[in-house]
Each structure stands twice: as structure tokens, then as C-alpha cells.
């Protein structure tokens with residue numbers, strides 16, 4: 001069996017990256033001859049959540065309930081997962097802060113290695129995964145020889161896709177004992193976050209990027225027009241936010257948003273490793289830059305070498321003409 005930790009929103013829905021992790025688990029299951037995929041959720045699941053998980057091919061939903069699971073405690077969640085995993089060959093989660101923390105606890109308890117932020121697998125025997133390291137700037141192949149194999153799936157490494165032939169999922173409610181030591185580090189209070197204005201950027205299919213090459217806060221008119229013409233979002237480098245040209249919620253990179261659009265058009269962005277960490281999973285990159293040797297140009301699928309203040313208006317004019 002494959003066990004997937006599923007995280008939920010405050011309203012009890014499965015978060016997208018957990019649905020992606022289940023989709024990844026299904027492809028593992030198919031490669032492994034149909035090993036069942038089970039989900040672990042914390043708290044009593046709603047009928048809607050069970051129906052969603054069933055539609056993704058989950059066989060059994062294990063619900064961890066009781067006082068110990070009333071608030072987040074990484075070690076307690078790991079202990080609960082260990083209690084329900086039985087003889088599972090894989091224990092996995094989405095590569096969120098909680099997913100990574102809980103899987104690290106699971107791996108430590110099982111005495112096995114843990115691979116964070118896995119993108120794909122390339123064999124079952126031996127089980128070899130490829131994962132992002134250095135904030136997504138490099139890829140590493142890792143062989144997970146021990147069982148259970150414990151890992152997390154990088155956000156947007158796969159698309160969340162319901163199963164072609166889903167069946168019903170049954171629910172097993174557990175209220176396991178949790179050692180006091182596993183509750184030492186736990187959430188004792190929480191506050192509403194500032195409104196996340198980066199939502200549309202993170203999910204945009206097209207992102208127009210702007211860096212220092214924009215020149216000033218007044219240099220964004222053509223870039224914003226291109227963004228509008230393509231129905232996308234604007235994403236910027238840290239230099240742009242540090243200089244106060246654009247707000248921080250538009251920043252892409254290690255200390256900004258991670259984006260995976262179908263098309264990323266970085267204009268006047270050098271492609272520093274911290275920026276690349278946030279855009280390396282874009283499906284296609286069209287770089288516009290005056291420097292043919294800029295890292296972003298050398299990594300891009302396509303590049304236009306030129307001044308963005310000439311190239312972008314020309315693209316806009318051509319799009320308008322075709323419209």
C-alpha cells in the first residue's frame with residue numbers, strides 16, 4: 001500500500017498539492033502493479049472530502065482524530081501515520097512545510113532516508129527518484145533502497161488529475177495514543193495571515209517577468225500591457241521590489257512566489273539562482289534581454305536579444321494587430 005498524507009484547507013478541502021501527491025502516488029501504483037493508494041487526513045473528513053479523495057483513486061481514508069490532533073504537531077502526525085501505515089511500501093506527502101516536516105519525522109522513526117521535493121521517479125527496483133535541491137537550482141537522483149520509501153512531491157511537479165476509473169473510498173477513524181514527547185512542539189495559537197495577493201501569480205498560465213532592465217517604476221507600462229494582452233500576471237525580480245518599483249507580492253523566486261506557468265517571459269531579468277528557484281518549473285521560457293550570456297537567456301527555451309523597451313512594444317503591437 002502507498003500512504004499519502006493529505007493536507008486540508010480550513011474549510012476541509014484537500015489542498016491542490018496534496019491532490020498532486022495522490023496523482024503521483026497513482027502513477028507509482030500503476031507502475032507497481034496496482035498497489036492500493038490510501039490517504040491519511042487529520043480530523044473527521046467531510047463527505048465531500050471523502051468523495052474528492054475517492055475520485056482521485058484513494059481506497060481508504062484514514063482519519064486521525066482525538067485531542068492530540070486538535071492542532072498541528074509534526075511528531076504527533078508522524079506517530080499517527082506510523083500507526084496506520086501497516087506494511088505500506090511508500091509513505092509520502094506534498095512538499096509543503098508541514099509535509100516535509102512530518103515526512104522527516106516519519107523517516108527518522110522508521111530509520112530510513114527521506115527525499116524532499118521529488119519531481120519524478122525512474123524505476124521501482126531500485127526505486128530511484130529525481131528531486132529538486134538548492135531551492136530548485138539543481139536536480140539530484142536519489143536511490144531509496146529501504147522500505148517504506150519516504151518522500152515528498154514538489155509542488156506542481158505533476159498536475160492534479162482525478163482517476164480514470166475511481167471507486168468508492170471507505171473511511172477508518174483512528175484515535176491513537178500519542179506520547180507527550182510528540183506534542184512538545186505544537187501549534188498553540190494561530191493568526192489570520194495578511195491577504196495573499198500573490199494567488200493569481202502562482203496559478204497564472206502566462207507570467208510576464210520584469211527585472212532591473214525595466215529601468216524605473218515608470219518603465220512598466222509596456223510590460224503591463226503585454227501582461228494584459230496575454231491575460232497573464234506580472235512577476236518581478238527582487239531588485240524590482242527592493243527598489244520599490246513594484247509590490248513584494250509580485251516577486252518571483254526563493255523569497256517570493258514559485259510559479260509554474262505554461263509560458264514565462266522574463267524581461268530584463270538576469271536569472272540569478274534565487275530568481276531561477278522560483279521559475280525553473282515554467283514549461284516554456286521566452287527571455288528578453290540585452291545580454292546573450294545572461295543565465296536566464298542560456299536557460300530559456302527561446303530568447304530575444306534586445307532592449308525590452310523596443311522588443312515589448314513591438315510584441316504588443318503585433319498582438320493588437322492580430323486581434
Ligand SMILES: Cc1cc2nc3c(=O)[nH]c(=O)nc-3n(C[C@H](O)[C@H](O)[C@H](O)COP(=O)(O)OP(=O)(O)OC[C@H]3O[C@@H](n4cnc5c(N)ncnc54)[C@H](O)[C@@H]3O)c2cc1C
Nearest residue numbers: 211212213237238253254255268269270274275290291308
Ligand atoms: C537570500 C537571497 C534571496 C533572494 N531572493 C530573490 C528572489 O526571491 N527573487 C529574485 O528575483 N531575486 C532574489 N535575490 C536577488 C538575486 O540574487 C538577484 O540579485 C536578482 O534576482 C537580480 O535581479 P534582476 O535580474 O532584475 O537584476 P540584474 O541581475 O541586475 O539583471 C538585470 C538584467 O537586465 C538586463 N537588461 C538591462 N537593461 C535591459 C534592457 N533595457 N532590456 C533588456 N534587458 C536589459 C541585463 O542584461 C541583466 O541581465 C535574492 C538574493 C539573496 C541573497
